[in-house]
Amino acid sequence: MAAAATVKSSRPLVSIRNVSKQFANGTLAIRGVDLDLRDGEFVSLLGPSGCGKSTLLRIIAGLGAPSAGTIEWPTAPHSASGEPQPDLGFVFQDPTLMPWANTLRNTMLPLTLAGVANGAAEARAAEMLALVGLKGFEKSYPRELSGGMKMRVSIARALVTHPKILLMDEPFAALDEITRHRLNDDLLALWWQNRFTGVFVTHSVFESVYLSQRIVVMAARPGRVMADLQNDAPYPRDALFRTSAEYAHLCRVASETLKQAISA
Amino acid sequence: MSEVAQRAPLPNPPPLAGEGRVGAHDGTDAEARPVFAEERRILGLAASSWPGIIAPVVIGILMLAVWEAIVRLKGIPHYILPGPILIAQTLWNDWATLSESLLITLRITFAALIAAVVVGVALAIVFTQSKWLEKSLFPYAVILQVTPVVSIAPLIIIWVGDINLSLLICAWIVAFFPILSNTILGLNSADHNLINLFQLYRASRWQTLRYLRLPAALPYFLGGLKISGGLALIGAVVAEFVAGTGGSASGLAYRILESGYRLQIPRMFAALIMISLTGIAIFFLTSWIAHLALRHWHESAVRREN
Numbered sequence: 001m002a003a004a005a006t007v008k009s010s011r012p013l014v015s016i017r018n019v020s021k022q023f024a025n026g027t028l029a030i031r032g033v034d035l036d037l038r039d040g041e042f043v044s045l046l047g048p049s050g051c052g053k054s055t056l057l058r059i060i061a062g063l064g065a066p067s068a069g070t071i072e073w074p075t076a077p078h079s080a081s082g083e084p085q086p087d088l089g090f091v092f093q094d095p096t097l098m099p100w101a102n103t104l105r106n107t108m109l110p111l112t113l114a115g116v117a118n119g120a121a122e123a124r125a126a127e128m129l130a131l132v133g134l135k136g137f138e139k140s141y142p143r144e145l146s147g148g149m150k151m152r153v154s155i156a157r158a159l160v161t162h163p164k165i166l167l168m169d170e171p172f173a174a175l176d177e178i179t180r181h182r183l184n185d186d187l188l189a190l191w192w193q194n195r196f197t198g199v200f201v202t203h204s205v206f207e208s209v210y211l212s213q214r215i216v217v218m219a220a221r222p223g224r225v226m227a228d229l230q231n232d233a234p235y236p237r238d239a240l241f242r243t244s245a246e247y248a249h250l251c252r253v254a255s256e257t258l259k260q261a262i263s264a
Numbered sequence: 265m266s267e268v269a270q271r272a273p274l275p276n277p278p279p280l281a282g283e284g285r286v287g288a289h290d291g292t293d294a295e296a297r298p299v300f301a302e303e304r305r306i307l308g309l310a311a312s313s314w315p316g317i318i319a320p321v322v323i324g325i326l327m328l329a330v331w332e333a334i335v336r337l338k339g340i341p342h343y344i345l346p347g348p349i350l351i352a353q354t355l356w357n358d359w360a361t362l363s364e365s366l367l368i369t370l371r372i373t374f375a376a377l378i379a380a381v382v383v384g385v386a387l388a389i390v391f392t393q394s395k396w397l398e399k400s401l402f403p404y405a406v407i408l409q410v411t412p413v414v415s416i417a418p419l420i421i422i423w424v425g426d427i428n429l430s431l432l433i434c435a436w437i438v439a440f441f442p443i444l445s446n447t448i449l450g451l452n453s454a455d456h457n458l459i460n461l462f463q464l465y466r467a468s469r470w471q472t473l474r475y476l477r478l479p480a481a482l483p484y485f486l487g488g489l490k491i492s493g494g495l496a497l498i499g500a501v502v503a504e505f506v507a508g509t510g511g512s513a514s515g516l517a518y519r520i521l522e523s524g525y526r527l528q529i530p531r532m533f534a535a536l537i538m539i540s541l542t543g544i545a546i547f548f549l550t551s552w553i554a555h556l557a558l559r560h561w562h563e564s565a566v567r568r569e570n
Contacts, residue, residue: 058460061464062463062464063460063463063464085466088464090460090461090464092457092460092461094457096455096457096458096461098458098475098476098479099561099562100479100480100482100560100561100562101479101561102560109461109465109475110465112475113462113465113466113467113471113475114465141560141561142561143298143561143566144297144298145297146297146298149297
């Protein structure tokens with residue numbers, strides 16, 4: 001049952017060493033973050049707004065270099081100049097779809113950019129859309145979809161290359177609770193099937209406890225890691241887990257840690 | 265059974281509990297999709313757009329009737345103000361000459377518009393690829409735009425020699441700036457997160473231009489095209505005025521000048537009306553092109569039911 005929870009390789013997938021980020025205006029967004037992300041695990045970065053969790057996620061993705069410290073990808077291929085070329089997918093806070101392209105075209109974008117032939121890219125994108133529950137919506141344009149469906153397209157696009165790691169920046173923050181629960185379940189199922197490493201930024205204690213094996217609690221001003229909580233509840237998790245004593249206990253622990261992080 | 269297999273086409277179906285499965289639609293989600301109007305159509309046009317067409321037409325007919333009545337009742341001579349019936353007769357009788365002139369003006373207008381699109385878009389792309397080039401060249405594009413074309417048309421006519429080419433250059437100068445400046449704006453207004461996404465996938469400059477910046481610029485470019493279409497006609501007519509007597513093969517502006525000298529005021533009105541109608545036709549043409557290009561996705565072309 002808990003097979004995925006025990007998958008731990010000796011070498012981490014990503015090694016974050018003493019990473020700090022100072023913006024041009026002098027704001028210290030994060031300071032001295034040390035974190036290892038192991039292959040196949042699901043980690044939440046939990047913290048109040050302004051704690052630099054999104055900044056950290058973008059630095060991991062390679063969107064903006066850290067001011068100090070290093071991000072190492074021990075197992076990823078590197079370019080001739082020594083740049084790591086990790087195999088990653090990214091889901092933004094907004095769906096970030098191209099409004100002029102239909103669902104299928106949006107989903108196959110990463111493949112198109114990688115030079116995959118149209119026919120093969122279309123087939124793979126259609127397959128991924130079916131996996132996120134959007135079979136039959138290939139020809140729809142983003143404006144014709146609901147917020148939750150747009151997010152599904154965004155996830156399908158991020159997963160279409162079968163990345164080793166999926167970075168998600170509060171992807172469901174703008175959705176209503178029913179849709180969010182639904183997408184949480186579907187995200188876990190996709191993670192279970194595809195065995196990517198999941199990094200999920202959120203400010204919701206409940207979401208982080210429900211989804212992840214590890215909850216990294218961050219404090220603000222400057223952003224730093226306060227605690228690294230383990231969540232050993234077995235998968236698959238479902239509505240029953242939400243009502244279990246274990247869930248309530250973990251939520252209480254995470255909430256208290258978060259409270260300390262905010263007052264620290 | 266087959267439905268389940270369709271939902272989980274992976275080689276090793278995961279050991280999922282009944283509910284955690286991906287693929288079932290959440291009812292809330294699907295019902296939250298926006299609804300688009302499906303309207304009854306009359307002669308290919310949406311039923312609701314007909315009043316907007318009929319009302320100005322009725323007003324126009326009324327105005328023409330009043331005009332004709334005043335001219336007749338007051339006995340205004342036709343070399344001061346011809347009535348609409350006389351103008352229509354002139355348009356009919358002089359069609360051979362006037363249509364020839366119309367063709368000449370149209371040719372210059374469209375050649376100038378095409379040149380404006382090609383040069384405007386090409387320059388916009390070059391400018392957005394190199395800030396340095398944009399900073400050094402853009403001020404000159406502005407100077408070209410703000411200098412009244414009437415004032416430089418004589419110089420262009422003297423320097424270029426060939427009259428048609430001079431007129432083309434004058435119309436182009438007037439028409440190209442809206443396309444240049446709008447396209448630059450559009451190329452620079454691609455969604456920031458989408459730009460990041462392209463960086464993540466290590467897209468080349470060319471890929472970013474082709475798949476992101478150019479489509480994002482399309483609505484802006486088409487807005488510029490609508491303005492430039494009218495300006496190309498204005499530029500062509502103004503240049504023809506400056507060029508003046510150009511012999512028999514001359515455009516509509518020359519017909520207006522000529523009718524003025526000869527006091528053929530009905531003919532002057534006829535030429536004027538042809539210019540206006542041409543401008544309106546160009547506007548509808550460019551609007552139609554914009555509609556076709558944007559109807560699937562851009563707010564400006566989407567009909568929404570609230």
